[in-house]
Every structure is written in C-alpha cells, then in structure tokens.
Amino acid sequence: MTRVLMITLVLEAIVFGLAVPGMVTVSGIALPLALGLGGAAILLALVAAATLRSGLGFALGWLTQLAALALGFATSTMFFMGGVFAVLWIATVVLGRRIDAAR
Template identity: 40%
Template sequence: MKRSPKRGMCAAILSLEAITLGLTTPVLLTLTDVSTGVGLAIGLGLAVACVLLAGMLRAEWAYTAGWVVQAAAVLLGFVVPIMFFLGAVFALLWGTAVLLGVKIERERAAAYAALERDGGPEPV
C-alpha cells in the first residue's frame, strides 16, 4: 500500500494547528471576557477536532471538515485578534497541502501507469 502524500501533509498541518489552538486557549481565558467553560470548549474543542481529523483523513469527508476547522480558526480572531493572522496562515498551509497532495498523487498515478504499460520495475 502506497502512502498518501496529501494525507501526510494535511495530518501534519492539523497536528501543528492543534498545538497552536491549544496554546490559544489560555490567551482566550485570560485576555477576553469569555467564560472559562466556553473558552475551554472553543480552544480545546478545536484542538481536539484537529487531532481527531488528522487521524480520519482516510475518508474524503475529513478534508471538508478540515476546511471547516480552518474557517473556525480564522473566525476565532473575533475573540483573539491574532487568530485572524494565525488562522489565515494555517488555512493557506491547509489549502497548499491539499492542492499539492492532489498534484503529487496524480503525477504518481501517471508514473505507475507508464511503468506498468512499459513493463518496467515497480517504483519505490
């Protein structure tokens, strides 16, 4: 079974984003008027969602859910203004990982098809 570059890159982005969102939680609790319960639910909830989605990227729907998490991270900027910037950075990284992953998988499939057609050895 071949590893999916798209899944690997997107999982890495979500994992790093989970750390960022987890570290945003104390900021959310101390510098805003958000209650502790709501702040924990938002900050840690998004972080846990990132970790769970990173493990579910075998399913195509998880990529759509990843876009929802990206939007939520940007919208968190209304409460913690720096998240407008950080959310946008992660959304850009997410989009790049998805598009680049699709391109790599398409080129890899074409290379395998060419090798099969020509009877060459299976690529590594």
Template identity: 40%
Template sequence: MRTLCASTLIGEFFVIGFAGLVAMKDDTLSMTTVWTVCGVAMLLSVLLCGMITRPGGLQLGWVLQVALIASGFVVPVMFVLGATFAVLWWASIHYGRKIDEAKARWAAQAEADAEGEAAEAKPA
C-alpha cells in the same frame, strides 16, 4: 496528501491551545467556555488526522480553518494565524495530491520495469 494535511492539523492543535491561553485573559469569557471551545477544536484537529482520506474529511478540515479564522474575533492575532493555516491547508491538499499522483506513476513505472526484466530473463 495525508502526511501534509496531518502535519498542518497537528500545528493547528498547538496554535489552538496557545490561543486558549491568550483567550483566558479576557475577563468577559469564562474559563469553562474557553476550554470547552478550544478542547473541541483541538480534539477535532487530532481526529481529522485520521479522517483525511475518508469522505468528508477534507470538508471538515475546511470547517476547522474557517473556525480558526473566526476565532480572531476573540483573539485578534488568530485572524492572521487562521488565514496562514488556511493557506497551509490548501497547499497540503493541492501539493499532497500532486505527490500522490507522482508516487502512483513511479510505482506503475517500477512495476512495468520489473515485468519487462522478468520477461527478458525467461528462457525461450
């Protein structure tokens, strides 16, 4: 799960940066405001890569997804991109958990097979 979620967050890092470039063209926003907000969101997306498996990590990821969709009020295309990344975030969590469960089953089966072979190899 961690790899899929981190990949989604790194993609968001770049999308947030590009959205900042688009938002700079808005005369009603100061450059300081745009890059403060974008910088915090970009930093959060990178920090979340390391916090995914910790308590609250996934919930913070959802907060970032909501913020990304809400940024569509400033850069309208972010409604679509934010929703797309929210779906990717959900898929990363959902399928990542399934992959983790399958890996655990395979590891348990491999361990059981190795123990069985070791027991057969012991002389009686």
C-alpha cells in the same frame, strides 16, 4: 499529501490549545467559554487528522480551517494564525493533487 495534512492538523490542535490562555488574559473571555471554544477546535482538528484517509477527514479538515479563522473573533491573534494554517492547508491540498496527478 495525507501525512503533511495530518501534521498540519495536529500542529493546529496545539495552537488551539495555546490560544486558550490568550483568550482569557488578552481578550478577557471567561475561562469556561475559552476552554469550550478551544476544546471544540482541538477535538475537531484531531478527529479530522484521525479520519483524514477517508472523505470525512478532508471535509473536517476544511471545517477546522474555518474554525481556526472563527477563533479570531475570540482572540484577534487567531485571525493571523488561522490564516497561516489555511494557506498551509490549501497549498498542501493543491500541490498534493498536482503531484498525485503527475504520478
């Protein structure tokens, strides 16, 4: 389960980086603000992925999902992408716990 969650967070970091140009060109957000928002979200996702083996990593992972949805206020596409990643995160956590319990 941890590997799949880690991969999800790394892919999320990539999407956060790709959202920066969308914030600037589509939503008209100033470049420094877009870089700050995207950079903070990227940092959060990567720190969550790096610390996923501890309880802190799971908490940061949930916070990353909220950050992904919150980026939707900067560029509307992130509401959809954040929702997709949140569903992936929840499904992985739920199914992973079921598999771990079955062992």
